[in-house]
Amino acid sequence: MATDFQRQARRARLRLAGIGFVVLAAVAGGTITFISMGDSGGGSPSADSKNTPSPSFSVSSAPPPGTELTPATGRRISLLKPTTNTEGIGRGFEHSTMGAWSAAVSFWQDLNIIDDVVAEKQWKAIASKDSQSTIDRGVSEVRKVREGAGLPPSGGAPEGVGFSTHVRALNIRGLDTSGDVVQVWMVYDRFAVLRDKGGDQNPKKGETAYLILKWEGSDWRVTDEPQYKNKLTGPQPYHPDSKPAFQDGWREIANG
Template sequence: MDHQRKVRRARLRLATLSAAVVALVAMGGVLAFGSVEESGSRSPRAEASPDRTSSAPRAPGGKKHTPATASRVRVLKPESSKNGIGTGFPHTAMGARSAAVSYWQDLSFIDDQAAERQLRTIAASPSDPVVRNGVSEVRKVREGVGLPPSGGPPNGMTVTTDVKAVLLRSLDRKGDVVQVWMVYDRYATSPEESTDDNPLRDQTDNLIVTWTKGDWKVTEQRRWVRRATGPRAYDPHSPYAFQDGWRQVADG
């Protein structure tokens, strides 16, 4: 197979992967970095659940709040950057949310060398499984689309991730370990094709971030992965999704 055909295959694969395989591109399921344990078991993913009988919060006028009708949440910009990824977020719930969204949108999902540099920068510790697992999964994806296991994007391909909604859950009593679920779209483009005619839409994954060394860091430590839980499936027009904690992200 020549190089051009490999490029086409790679782009097609990124644009049409199922949610489960996309999780590999993003370094694995819940985690998409924070969730694959060394034993190989995955954290729970978002699944649909029956409507609850309890009443959802109501907006003025008697209408129930939904993610689409409620106020959107802000995402802060990183104060600094290193190795191609933003760093520097405040020690607050907004900071945890902002860090997870920023990391998810900046991480390289096709260049294993870039991904390793980024993961080492944002990992909770040099030995955290997130680095090893993340790089391994990127290489598996590359091989799966006919590329060498290690290398940069084929023929200038870029992958853009746009997080649209988030849900936060603290995994400890102090709020220093936070599971951040995200709903996002992903686009693959190249110099030859500046638009993606078949982007991935409404994908769901999450990161576990922990406050350490003066910033929010990504972790896959087993004790936190075991506490991770899956949310109600995201629906922008569902009062039950709002009740579960889903909030849309403000533009900009």
Template sequence: MRNQAATDRGPTTQPDPDSNDSKARKHQLRLLAIGVVAGAALTVGGILAFTSIIGGNTQTQTDAKPTPSSGGDKSSEPPGQGQEYTPVTARPVSLFKPRSSAKGIGTGFEHSSLGAESAAVSYWQDFDLGDEAIAREQWTEVTSEDSPETIDRGVSGTVGEPLLIAVPKDGKAVVKALLSRSLDDSGKVIAVWMYYDRLVPNGEESADNKSLKGETTYLIVKWENGDWKVTEEPQYKTKVSGPPSYHPDSKAAFAAGWRRIAHG
């Protein structure tokens, strides 16, 4: 480029333009210029493609494919998009809050699968275990009219057969994960399995009142009179089968349907 500029300014000591050496040099300069332009175009194209990936462009990119080393928040990806999930790596489930209360227990959950899950978890966490009279009122409030025997079983702490888990007589339950199964074609009867801890207040444990950790139980809830009610009707109980055990790092647990619950 310097030689060309000198020629524009006037006579120089450059070789005869018609000589073979001069023609060869011009040919080399043209090839060099073409290479520079092509390289710049590729560089600009690469920058644009990279910007479209990291800039949140939601349009399909036909000229830019992610490499195997691409990073990102894997937990925000839906299942089947390049990662095998476990309950701890997948996004936790956010449950509904009760819209009303009665007898000291939350009520008023919407008619949906998430509403059923929210109701079961809320009931299990809020049942009073220290006062039998209060517990009976609560179980009566949230039990189906078609399953009155559930009230006595609930108060005695044996709901959740076939595991027959005895619960502490005091403390608070914290449900950490859930799994639900519809038991009919209408979606109005749902079994909700729960993985929970029942913690007795510090200093109050005794031989017959101990904290439980890592326990599993279930409630069957049925849509009835505008809310989810607990039931143990035989036609539904016979359809309940135990899922694979829960573990936060288990791919099998996630595949089976276990999901962590978001608290707070």
């Protein structure tokens, strides 16, 4: 006979599948905002797009003479591998444009979006020491998702339910002249994984999100400090066949 916990977990699994699996859709200054699969995504960011990368973090946007490149036809980015792992999230990337790109993708793909206990440990591992609010708001949003899915406010995912996140394209902007603070925009797909059904269910594709990363000590950290949030800008809308998107700095990931 099923216990109350088993029945509760079963109901939560069904609700997660029914709403299309609640997903991380955007980052606001290093914190997370959640929307359901029923919401539209992939639209143009509303922020101003006039800011340019700092000299240390510039991306060559002018296509070679005689060519009109797009993200799909331009050179793809081969990301770096993490050198360390904390609470299931890859870390330890070099102080460079490639390092920032790689850190952002590693964080975004590895963050747990349904287990608040794991999520809190992960946010603590990647948040700047100057940005405690990043951790607090991140954990709070995970708990809101759990409640919306009929789960207890704190705990793990129901048995047999998982998720996967896949970043496909990137854009980077510098937020200071040193190159130590950047915003990395990402286009990604997210899937709910119901293991008893096989494969990925209810995919959410073409979502756009960003992280503000700050070089702190010897690693990239997520921050939402006001002095950086106030400088946030939005890039051109991403499309693989868009020449303006390529010229604005969008690059696809190798094997992405």
